[in-house]
Amino acid sequence: MENDHYLKQAYKLKTEADTLNLYENWADSYERTLADHGYVTPKRCAEALSRHLTDVTAPILDIGCGTGLSGLALKNAGFSSIDGTDVSATMIDKARLHKGVYKTLQLTTLSHPFPFVKGKYAAITAMGVIADKHAPPETISQLIDKLDKDGLLVFSLNNHTLENPTYEAEIRKLKAEENACLLEAEMGPHMTGYNMTSKICVLQAL
């Protein structure tokens, strides 16, 4: 496909600087590329959250919000109180254009990724964010630490990411240490036009 260029790069990143550069350059055409490839992970994540969070006004943080496709999916599922963070200023600038989706948008850094107090959010989402040269596996435990008891963490792991066992090992560790329970882990389409799958996981903090 014509606009595959950045999408292919996303799976060949070597450093965190490569990742930042990729999204700075991709921001303008990101949504078109993802729409062309049938990116359904945000919708699946939002539906998974809906199954466990009935209060649609509960505060949600969408980390790695990018241009806002993930916030849009949450809004379309009925959620009304969504904040977003991302490490790319250019992606966040695009997210601001989706009026009425995010209450706040905040630029974060790799050294200070979660600038909010524990318990601020009823749920945290990370759609297309926890992956190689993106947010690392330990992000899963760090985000569970930021939730009060019963808080929810919804995230996707794509099929490339799942080839690396450390991501799912992080989930097993949380379960074994009784810090979280896994409410759902469902494989399904990630990008229908790109033959990719993802596992949508819902963890509940204990």
Ligand SMILES: C[S@@+](CC[C@H](N)C(=O)[O-])C[C@H]1O[C@@H](n2cnc3c(N)ncnc32)[C@H](O)[C@@H]1O
């Ligand atoms: C594939 S995009 C997903 C964007 C959006 N969630 C969506 O579903 O369209 C990945 C996003 O994660 C951000 N990102 C990469 N590494 C990150 C990290 N360590 N922490 C937070 N965000 C990160 C990128 O800047 C990019 O906007």
